[in-house]
């Protein structure tokens with residue numbers, strides 16, 4: 001079986017009913033452009049359990065769907081399983097129970113090559129940007145298109161079409177004027193924009209952003225998260241973003257999933273939530289006096 005990057009597999013199982021949680025049991029907010037088209041999830045996990053080696057379960061019975069055009073914020077204390085949940089959707093976490101599907105493909109049943117093809121459709125954004133500092137901003141973005149640039153281009157440089165697309169993306173994220181500067185010369189917020197442009201170069205069907213603003217000041221954090229939410233809406237792709245700051249999640253997501261000790265404690269449209277509703281996610285931290293809930 002050949003798997004083109006996130007080409008839908010045989011029709012994915014129908015979306016499950018809205019996930020229940022505390023508080024809120026409403027369905028996910030519908031993306032504005034959904035219209036009457038069938039609303040199938042790009043990513044779907046059911047009863048997901050993950051344990052590393054002989055260790056305890058770090059995810060226990062997770063149900064989650066990610067729909068086109070929505071930004072879903074993952075909240076939870078350190079160690080609650082946010083990164084592991086993202087890793088389980090790219091085949092990097094050891095699934096010990098339940099299912100994780102991307103575009104209908106069950107990640108547990110794919111060969112390594114197929115998994116690689118599927119991952120090419122997932123744009124990833126990380127806390128530390130993961131740019132090559134000595135390379136130009138433009139080259140960093142171009143590397144996002146390596147999977148379809150072909151081996152000759154690795155030797156002979158990137159073609160004109162790739163370069164012009166990379167420049168367009170830099171324009172889109174507001175940083176085209178820095179195209180020829182080395183990535184290390186940019187501020188953190190600017191570097192994260194470059195990383196987002198690099199992810200877009202993959203023509204992703206989903207974006208996973210794992211604490212993308214943890215190294216940024218509040219103003220830049222808002223800018224970067226606005227950009228991600230705008231991309232989700234304009235390109236009609238799901239963005240799953242893990243965050244440590246509740247007000248940022250409330251300001252820049254359509255839906256919030258709150259994890260505690262590997263289980264979903266909150267799952268609701270952001271419009272139905274406020275800080276008080278999210279506090280139980282961190283309840284045990286507050287007892288310890290180390291909650292991290294300020295902007």
Ligand SMILES: Nc1ncnc2c1ncn2[C@@H]1O[C@H](COP(=O)(O)OP(=O)(O)OP(=O)(O)O)[C@@H](O)[C@H]1O
Nearest residue numbers: 052053055058076077078079080081082083084085
């Ligand atoms: N490769 C691994 N091997 C063993 N245990 C792991 C591994 N990766 C994560 N864990 C454990 O799984 C649990 C969940 O970790 P995870 O990184 O998913 O949490 P998180 O919510 O993303 O935390 P943070 O907010 O600090 O990034 C933690 O107890 C962690 O120690």
